[in-house]
Amino acid sequence: MVWRKVAIVAITAIFELCQSAWTQTPTYGVGRTPTPEEIRAWDIAISPTGKELPQGHGSAKEGAALFVSKGCGGCHGASGSGGHAPTLVPSKGAQPAMAMTCLAPCVNDSNAMAIHSPFATTIWDYINRGMPLGKEGSLTPNEVYALTAYILYKSNVVKEDDVMDAENLPKVKMPNRDGFALPPAWKHGAPRLPGYPQNR
Amino acid sequence: MDSKKPNRRGFLRGSAALAGLAGAKVARGQTQGMPPKKIDELIAYGERSRFVNSIRVPVAERHSPDEFGLTFHVLTPLQDSSGIITPSSLFYTATHRGSYVPDIDPKEHRLMIHGMVDRPLIFTMEELKRLPYVSRIHFIECLGNRARPTHKTVQETHGLTSCAEWTGVPLSLLLKEAGVQSAASWIVAEGAEEVKGASSIPLAKAMDDCMVCYAMNGEPLRPQQGFPLRLMAPGFEGIYQIKYLRRIKLVDRYYMTYDDYGHINPDPKVTALTHEIGPKSVITFPSGGQQLSGPGFYEISGLAWSGTAAIKSVEVSTDGGRSWKSAELRSPALPMAHTRFGLHWSWNGQESILMSRCTDALGSIQPTRAEVAKYWNQPLDGNFRVPGADNSVQPWRVAADGSVHNGLA
Numbered sequence: 001m002v003w004r005k006v007a008i009v010a011i012t013a014i015f016e017l018c019q020s021a022w023t024q025t026p027t028y029g030v031g032r033t034p035t036p037e038e039i040r041a042w043d044i045a046i047s048p049t050g051k052e053l054p055q056g057h058g059s060a061k062e063g064a065a066l067f068v069s070k071g072c073g074g075c076h077g078a079s080g081s082g083g084h085a086p087t088l089v090p091s092k093g094a095q096p097a098m099a100m101t102c103l104a105p106c107v108n109d110s111n112a113m114a115i116h117s118p119f120a121t122t123i124w125d126y127i128n129r130g131m132p133l134g135k136e137g138s139l140t141p142n143e144v145y146a147l148t149a150y151i152l153y154k155s156n157v158v159k160e161d162d163v164m165d166a167e168n169l170p171k172v173k174m175p176n177r178d179g180f181a182l183p184p185a186w187k188h189g190a191p192r193l194p195g196y197p198q199n200r
Numbered sequence: 201m202d203s204k205k206p207n208r209r210g211f212l213r214g215s216a217a218l219a220g221l222a223g224a225k226v227a228r229g230q231t232q233g234m235p236p237k238k239i240d241e242l243i244a245y246g247e248r249s250r251f252v253n254s255i256r257v258p259v260a261e262r263h264s265p266d267e268f269g270l271t272f273h274v275l276t277p278l279q280d281s282s283g284i285i286t287p288s289s290l291f292y293t294a295t296h297r298g299s300y301v302p303d304i305d306p307k308e309h310r311l312m313i314h315g316m317v318d319r320p321l322i323f324t325m326e327e328l329k330r331l332p333y334v335s336r337i338h339f340i341e342c343l344g345n346r347a348r349p350t351h352k353t354v355q356e357t358h359g360l361t362s363c364a365e366w367t368g369v370p371l372s373l374l375l376k377e378a379g380v381q382s383a384a385s386w387i388v389a390e391g392a393e394e395v396k397g398a399s400s401i402p403l404a405k406a407m408d409d410c411m412v413c414y415a416m417n418g419e420p421l422r423p424q425q426g427f428p429l430r431l432m433a434p435g436f437e438g439i440y441q442i443k444y445l446r447r448i449k450l451v452d453r454y455y456m457t458y459d460d461y462g463h464i465n466p467d468p469k470v471t472a473l474t475h476e477i478g479p480k481s482v483i484t485f486p487s488g489g490q491q492l493s494g495p496g497f498y499e500i501s502g503l504a505w506s507g508t509a510a511i512k513s514v515e516v517s518t519d520g521g522r523s524w525k526s527a528e529l530r531s532p533a534l535p536m537a538h539t540r541f542g543l544h545w546s547w548n549g550q551e552s553i554l555m556s557r558c559t560d561a562l563g564s565i566q567p568t569r570a571e572v573a574k575y576w577n578q579p580l581d582g583n584f585r586v587p588g589a590d591n592s593v594q595p596w597r598v599a600a601d602g603s604v605h606n607g608l609a
Contacts, residue, residue, distance in 0.1 A: 026319065026377050030330055034322040039314050042447050045388045045398050045455055117461050126458040130297065130395040133268065137394075180464035181471040182454055186402040188409070189562065191508060192588075193472040197567040197575040 046125040050170030053124065056141030057165040060158070063150025066143055070132050080112075080154055085133075087112045089154040114155035118180050120164075120172040124148045145169070254280035256290055257355060259344075262298070270298035271424070273344065275359025278484045278503070284337065284531045284538040286362035288417045293424045294342050294360065294438055296397035296459060302444055304392065306420075306428035311374075311412065315388075315449035318379030325428050328414065331369045336411065337537045339363040339505045341477050342438040343463065346590040349582070349608045354487040357594060357606065361480075361505070363538035366432050368413030371406050375450070380407075384450040388457065389431050392446040398457040399440050401433055403450070409434050412445060434536035435476050435507030437589060439463070465587075473588025477507030479566045480591035481514055481541070481558040492602035495549035500527075503538045506560035507589075510534055513559050514541040520553035520595065520607075521568065527556065535561075552598045553607055568593045569608075 046052050067073060073083070080089030090112045113123050128144045130136055139147070149164040158164070158172060237247070258264040259273040266272060274293040276286055286292075295301075306325045314320035339361055347357035375387075380403070387406045390398035401410070411432040414421060421427040426443030433440040439459050454460065465471050481504035486492055500518075504511045510533045515524040531540040541556070557566045569592045573580035576587060586592050595607025 026379070028331055028373075028377060030327045031321040031323040031377070034312055034314065034320050038312065038322065039320060042312060042390075043314070043449070044396065045390060045449060045457055047451065047453065048456055049453075113461075116464075117456070118464070119456050122456050122458060122461050129398075130458065134394075136396075179466045181466060181468035183402065183475050184468065184472045186405045186408075188404075189509065191562050191564045192476050192478055193469055196469075196473065196564075197571045 044125070044129050046121040046128075048119040048121050048170060050121055050166055053121070053166035053169060054141040055166060056145050057163050058142050058144070058146025058149050059163045060146075060149045060153035060160045062142075062146035063148070063153075066147055067150055070139075070143075070147075072132065072147070075133065080151065088114070088151050090115060112155060114151050114157050114174075116176050116179075118174055118177050120148065120152060120157075120169050120174060123151060124169060254290065256292070256359075259360075260356070264293075264298075266298060268298070269300065271295050271301055272298045273342065273360060275355045276362045278354045278358055278361075278482070279487050279490060281484055281503070282540075284363050284503070284540050285417060286364055286538075288364065288419070288422045288425065291362040291364060291416075291422070291425060292340075292342070292360050294344075295393075295443075296391075296395050296439070299393050299395055299397075301423045302393045303423065304428055304444060309392070309428050309446065311429060311446060311448070313374055313378045313448045313450075315451055316381040316384035317375075317450050318381065319377075321374070321378050323374075325414065328369055328412065328429070331373060333367055333369050334411065335365055335367040335415075336432075336434070337363065337365050337532075337534050338432060338434045339477075339536065339538045340432075340438050340441050341480075341505070341507075341589075343474065343589055346586070347592075347594055347606070347608055349606065351488070351606055351608075353489040354482060354484055354594075357488070357608075358482045360438070361503075361538070363503075363505070364416050365418065366411060366413045367415035368411040368429075368432065371410035371412055371431070371448075372408070374412060374448075375407060378450075380450055383452050386451050386454055388447075388449045388451055388455050389440075389442040389445060390447040390449075391426075391442050391444040393444045397439075397442060397459055398455075399442060399459050400451075400455045400457060401436070401440055405433060405436070406448075437463075437475060437477060437507075440475075467587075470587045477505070477589050478591035479506040479508075479511070479558050479560040479564050480504070481511075481556040481566055482594045483516070483554050483556050483596055486554065486598060486604045487596050488604055488606045490604045492547060492598060492604070494602060495547050498545050498547055500543040500545045500554065501530075502527075502541050502556050504541055504556070504558035504566075505536070505538045506558070506562075506564065507536060508564065509561035510537070511539040511558050512561045512563075514539075515557050516541075516543045517555045517557075518545060518552050521555055521593075524557070547598065549600060551600050554596045554598060555593050555607070557593050566591055566593060 075083050075085035076088050077083035081087045081091040145164045152158040153160050254277045256274045262272045264271045276292040312322045341361035345360035351357045385403050386400050413430050413432050429445045431442040431445050483502040485501045504514045514527040516527045517524045527541040527543040530542045533539045559565050572586050597605045597607045
């Protein structure tokens with residue numbers, strides 16, 4: 001009896017090993033390996049750890065000049081608020097984050113990104129990928145660091161002479177650092193929130 | 201790189217000329233005021249009757265196209281819908297931030313899979329189409345699909361949901377081909393449009409039922425729906441269904457992309473109700489803005505769907521929720537798909553409040569706003585907002601004169 005059980009366990013283990021080895025081998029062999037340059041060019045999502053941040057640096061002072069020269073104020077307002085694009089700098093200084101950002105671009109103080117985003121990397125990421133409108137992806141890393149520093153400084157998150165770089169940007173203590181819950185672990189066929197709203 | 205932006209100056213010139221020419225005619229129906237097509241053109245590519253003029257409309261909160269020529273959120277005319285498939289030309293449209301719809305040459309388009317994998321891979325469209333594929337019917341709904349008292353029609357209250365047949369390669373197949381490393385726990389999926397919309401998705405979901413789709417309703421995806429390639433994450437809210445998909449990175453954490461950030465909430469319960477769509481239904485006939493011609497027989501018709509399972513049952517009330525009758529399912533009840541329901545109704549000519557509520561195969565029940573308010577221990581007043589995705593019951597008020605109105609007003 002015992003031996004039979006051991007045999008079954010052993011066979012199952014061997015089978016599982018084979019299976020996992022099998023799944024790790026390409027089945028179809030379609031597609032090719034991208035070059036390191038191809039990966040680098042597209043690898044633009046910035047982790048909260050800052051892993052993908054490129055070398056470079058920028059200060060709030062440089063950012064203030066870029067804010068004017070790149071025309072940011074045209075959409076976001078000359079001082080970062082009051083435009084028809086999302087508010088970047090709360091008009092009344094730092095304010096507590098709202099529980100829920102609005103899905104449409106938010107033109108109000110409570111949802112300014114420097115106040116609401118738990119990580120400064122998100123600001124760098126979005127300026128880099130999505131700004132300026134119509135010339136997305138045209139800013140250099142130094143320019144993105146400078147504009148990020150400017151928005152953080154104007155929102156009272158960093159000091160005016162702080163120079164932002166790949167090393168310190170992920171470490172900026174954001175006002176809403178802990179103001180979010182991670183999505184729950186996803187499981188096939190599980191209700192979103194057991195017992196919600198009630199059992200009828 | 202693969203996306204070409206329309207020349208903005210050209211666009212503005214063109215639209216100014218159009219505005220002078222057409223104006224209200226264009227708004228009423230796309231074929232009106234234009235020269236009739238030649239018969240050989242119609243033989244090549246058919247079009248609907250000139251007597252059928254159901255159209256999408258932009259959300260009231262932000263017009264599309266906006267002053268930059270960007271498309272934002274556009275509502276599907278659910279009040280005119282039949283069955284469960286939304287025609288591709290009427291499928292609701294939403295973009296990140298407001299975006300140009302890119303003009304991508306599929307020959308130039310690539311999908312790259314990299315990050316925590318044994319073998320980074322890059323595919324052409326032609327290569328993706330060589331791989332085994334599946335076709336499945338799934339809805340997509342925007343988290344912003346939220347009825348307000350000011351809305352008049354079901355297009356305004358519920359028009360940010362649509363359902364189509366999607367064809368593509370199971371994402372799990374592509375990920376196995378690349379060899380997912382054991383430390384990976386999330387993917388970041390990203391588009392090729394100018395804002396490169398990106399979302400973090402749990403690896404468990406990616407390996408379960410996500411698809412990399414190149415076709416919709418039997419033809420290549422429409423540009424507004426992500427041509428040439430989009431992600432389908434069944435039951436997840438719209439922002440996860442990454443259009444113009446060009447990159448999937450395997451990572452070990454939630455990346456807090458701009459689109460992720462736009463949906464954060466400090467309450468884990470609200471977060472749990474935000475990313476997947478709850479069981480939801482709405483009556484599409486009779487619905488707000490429609491007119492009953494007089495007392496007598498009417499077939500009540502509506503749609504039910506759930507982001508976690510198939511629809512098991514739908515109930516309809518014609519007396520404001522005092523009593524409920526079982527509706528009949530009039531279509532296949534597929535997982536994470538619109539399901540059509542119907543109920544015979546003899547209207548006696550008196551004011552009636554019509555409502556529907558559904559239960560999905562997991563036993564989750566669509567709540568009324570009162571039930572939601574009670575759960576959160578909040579007063580049910582004009583300011584009450586359903587936390588997470590709003591799947592609350594929608595009332596329609598049929599007045600004695602046969603006119604139909606939003607019951608939330």
